[in-house]
Amino acid sequence: MTQTSNNYDVIVIGGGNAALCAAITAAEQGAQVLILEGAPKPYRGGNSRHTRNFRCMHNAPMAVLTDSYDEQEYFDDLLKVTGGKTDKKLARLAIRSTEECYRWMEQRGVRFQPSLSGTLSLSRTNAFFMGGGKSLVNAYYRHAEKLGIEVRYEAQVSHLQLNGDRVDWIEFEQQGRTQRLSPKSLVVASGGFQADTDWLAQAWGPAAKNFLIRGTPYNRGVVLKNLLDQGAESVGDPTQCHAVAIDGRAPKFDGGIVTRLDCVPFSVVVNNQAERFYDEGEDVWPKRYAIWGRLVAAQPDQVGHVIIDAKSINLFMPSVFPPIQADSIEELADKLGIPADGLRITIDQFNGACRNGDFHPTELDGLATEGINPAKTNWARPIDTPPYYGYSLRTGVTFTYLGLKVDETAQVQTPTGPIKNLWAAGETMAGSILGQGYLAGFGMTIGTVFGRIAGQEAANYASH
Structure with a gap:
């Protein structure tokens, strides 16, 4: 055991967006700050490395954001995807803070660009990072260095010693040594437990072993479990998570956003029995993409298949992997490993249920099927123009919603x-606001807003 220097006012556990926002805010208040990042330096940043945008309220056109997106519309969108399972006070706090956060981010080196085109349809609601999440993370680390924030990489925190209503000390391992520190205050921003597939399987059952983990393999929930075991109050359901349908050829860990598939609204989606199982056109993709991970998880072998034709191949951002291509439905079925006769029946039934109407790929167009179940309620066009294309789908978990309960000051x-x-920010407390479902860019909203709040509160505590 090594007892290292204890002259830190604030220690931040984690190295992603929420952690960096907390560390920067605390340092700007005059605190001596240490970041303990569990990953090696090339993989620093947690899941934030794979993000690309930030959902932002604004009452008029602002910078790269068009039109307006007021608090109530933002809140209504959140209620819709969560089914009302949210702490409304914390949700509104997060939403109201985003406009000011945009300016704060710019002042610390983050650069934005207009939204991408196609199925995303986010020009009003989401500001995209120029260079993606890795660029944002690097900008914050550069700013942290200017502020004198110390960063230790491959520093795996294993224990926080609670003594009554405070943390006395923490232990972490680095370069084979166990070290102990006793800071004045701490911020936990070390994510969920999704990379611990055994823990996932405890919640989900054996099916979870077939899940892919879109983000960092370092978010194993060690600090979260340590605090819950010592009596910290939990929030959220361990079976709820940000889970999307990703390309089935993605790696087990760290495939990132390039493995996401945005073609579902223009497709027919079937399971291994070549049967449809949900409305592919229920809503615009940013409000519905995060339900498809759970839908695929409920299918045999946790696998789905997207079927599209030549009319739709250029309407969405492609996966990093090319689609499987065939000149007939039967040939495509063979290549996908699903029953050819069954897929032909499903496609013929779907095509027969399509009706004439105007097709508008970037908005709800009401072009719906008739007489089949499940219906497709928007963008329903026959799959009839070769060549045909297919993608396999697997459940890709981004982050889990079981976390630490916090109040409006981010205090645990x-x-x-x-x-x-002790304060918490980011995915490790996101279950306070996300009871289920997901809204594109909202994870970055939670991390930025509550990271800043946690950093401010931790610095204030340390100074007194």
């Missing part, structure tokens, strides 16, 4: 009251 709670010198 216990059943008997708050932990006086």
Whole structure:
């Protein structure tokens, strides 16, 4: 055991967006700050490396954002995807803070660009990072260095020692040594437990072993479990998570956003029995893409298949992997490994249910099927123009929603009251706001808003 220097005011556990926002905010208040990032330096940044946008409220056109997107519309969108399972006070706090956060981010080196075209349809609601999430992470680390924030990589935190209503010390391992520190205050921003597939399987059952993990393999929930075991109050359901349908050829870990498939609204989606199982055109993709991971998880072998034709191949951002191509439906079925006769029947039934109407790929067009179940309620065009294309689908988990319960100051709670010198931000407390479902760009909203709040509160505590 090595007892290292204890002259830190604030220690931030984690190295992604929320952690960096907390560390920067605390340092700008004059605090001496240490970041403990569990990943090696080339993989720093957690899931934030794979993000690309930030959902932002604005009452008029602003910078790269068009038109307006006011608090109530933003809140209504959140209620729709969560089914009302959210802490409304914390949700509104996050939403109201986003406009000011945009300016704060720019002032610390983050650069934005207009939204991408196609199925995303986010020009009003989401500001895209120029260079993606990796660029944002690097900008924050450059700013942190200017502020004198110390960063230790491959620093795996294993224990926070709770003593009544405060944390006395923490332990972490680095370069084979176990070290102990006793800072004045701490911020936990080390993500969920999705990379621990055994823990996922405890919640989901054996099916979870077939899930792919879109993000960092370092978010294993060690700090989260350590605090919950010591009496920190939990929030959220362990079976709820940000899970999307991704290309089935993606790696087990760290495939990132390039493995996501945006073609579902223009497709027919079937399972291994070549049967449709949900409305592919229920809503615009940014409001519905995050339900498809759970839908695929409920299918045999946790696999689905997207079927599109030549009319739709250029309407969406492609996966990093090319689609499987064939000149007939039967040939495509053979290549996908699903029953050819069954897929032909499904496609013929779907095509027969399509009706004439105007097709508008970037908005709800009401072009719906008639007489089949499940219906397709928008963008329903026959799959009849060769060549035909297919993608396999697997459940890709981004982050889990079981987390630490916090209040509006981001302070971690216990059943008997708050932990006086402990705050949480980002995915490790996102279940306070996301009871289920997901809204594109909202994870970055939670991390940015509550990271800044946690950093401010931790610095204030340390200074007094």
